[in-house]
Amino acid sequence: MRTEQGIAIVDRDEDGVDRAFRADVLAGLRQQQKAVPARWFYDEAGSQLFEQITGLEEYYPTRAETEILQARGAEFADLIGPDRAVVEFGSGSSVKTPLLLETIEPAAYVPLDISGDFLRESAAALGEKFPGLPVHPVEADFMRRVALPDDVAPLKKLGFFPGSTIGNMVPRTAVDLLRSMRATLGADDGEAPLLLIGMDLVKDAATLEAAYDDAQGVTAAFNLNLVHRINRELDGTIPVDAFAHVARWNDDFARIEMHLEAKRDIAFDVSGRRFFMRKGETIHTENSHKFTRRSANILLLAGGWTPLERWLDKGERFALILARATEHRDAP
Incomplete structure (x- = not known):
């Protein structure tokens, strides 16, 4: 890498x-x-x-999301296709990222994170696992539009936002973030980007x-x-x-x-x-915040994304949703 x-x-x-x-x-x-x-x-x-x-034993979201990524790789590959730049928002240690990268044949990987030292350590570790894949770590506040590296700008893009971090925001802020993601991924510059996003579900x-x-x-x-x-x-x-x-x-x-x-x-x-x-x-x-199918779809649509597919873990505790940037002329 x-x-x-x-x-x-x-x-x-x-x-x-x-x-x-x-x-x-x-x-x-x-x-x-x-x-x-x-x-x-x-x-x-x-x-x-x-x-x-x-x-931790009590913290089920990571296990549930990992289960989906491991079980549904072929479906991700079919719907997402190869040769996209994967832009991960708030990448952290990128522990789930290899499960996605192994299945979709990406053209590049761009981890965005506000914790610069942690970001670069994680990018280096990922480099040992995927030799030959260009990686462009960007230290940035992804709540705002981020200018992507020049080598990535012309590529088709997939935004990756695992972990239900979207649930940390009140709805107004979540909508603003989804719109800024749309702008970061260049939704109006060519082929509509995709977004694979995690959302935790309402439960007891x-x-x-x-x-x-x-x-x-x-x-x-x-x-x-x-x-x-x-x-x-x-x-x-x-x-x-x-x-x-x-x-x-x-x-x-x-x-x-x-x-x-x-x-x-x-x-x-x-x-x-x-x-x-x-x-x-x-x-x-x-x-x-925890979501139902309906509330998740409403949030995505308000942020400029059209839901395409939804996957749940076996316990139906967590959802991964694939969405496409909505063209302005198609917006309701």
């Missing part, structure tokens, strides 16, 4: 801090319901903790809550790592031991919510700003 130099397009200030990270944290801590977007979990330590989560609350609050406390460490990152990168003085990890099912919005709950009254600084929290007040750190 030929690995190209990563293209860093993260906007950092003079201290090397991601400007968007600082802005999101400060804005979120000023809200009545304090909140920090889940994408900021994924510094190097957070990415490593998440990889541990995917191997006990199974869902256990998946986000494991007995070993790895998910709690993942959640609390966000506080460590704020303290390290934004000159924070947040007392980590003052917070408890909380995961709960919100049936009205069909989502698991993760919070950091203050165990006592606290005051702290972040980037020179002073903040206060009362005992029992929370920082809302993640949503994980």
